[in-house]
Amino acid sequence: MESDVEIAHSASPKPLDSIARKLNIPVKHIIPYGKHIAKIHSSYLVTDVRNRGGTGGLDTAQELIELCKWSGNFKYLYNLDAGIREKIETIARKIYGADGVSYSEDAVEGIKETERLGYGRLPVCIAKTHKSLSDNPSLLGRPKGFNITVHKVLPAAGAGFIVVVCGNILLMPGLPMNPLAERIDIDRQGRLAGI
Structure with missing residues (x-):
């Protein structure tokens, strides 16, 4: 069985371009892809930091700086006024290629609660396997004939989106602008302050 690294190095980035064209995504993309040349909307890059160190990523870094200056006409794939289920199903079908979406009882309750709290218009962020x-992490790449199962839905009100949890995945905790750990101190006598 090939490792993830072997698969990544042997795979071609060409499907990324066809996916972007199929979805009619009007933005410029950079996809650094191992030592492969990535071509998306006329951007060509070779990233090889593994063998060349930092200099192997300079072209990518410069292109990222340029992209930060670029103002594209970003559009959501779905209408923000659509229901949470419709947003999830649009992403599942159009981006992931799923046949459908099923929802656990917790997910159904999470959708109801998120809408009751007035956060239903927020965009969704789907947390799933990479x-x-x-x-399903055992269905590598772009499988066909599958459904996505939503296990949990919860608002990340401060961040401004709805978290949709699919599969067995751990979520990272959000941090405030100034983490509380910055306030912790220790004096010369070894006493802690700020806890």
């Missing part, structure tokens, strides 16, 4: 476009 190994597959499905929510």
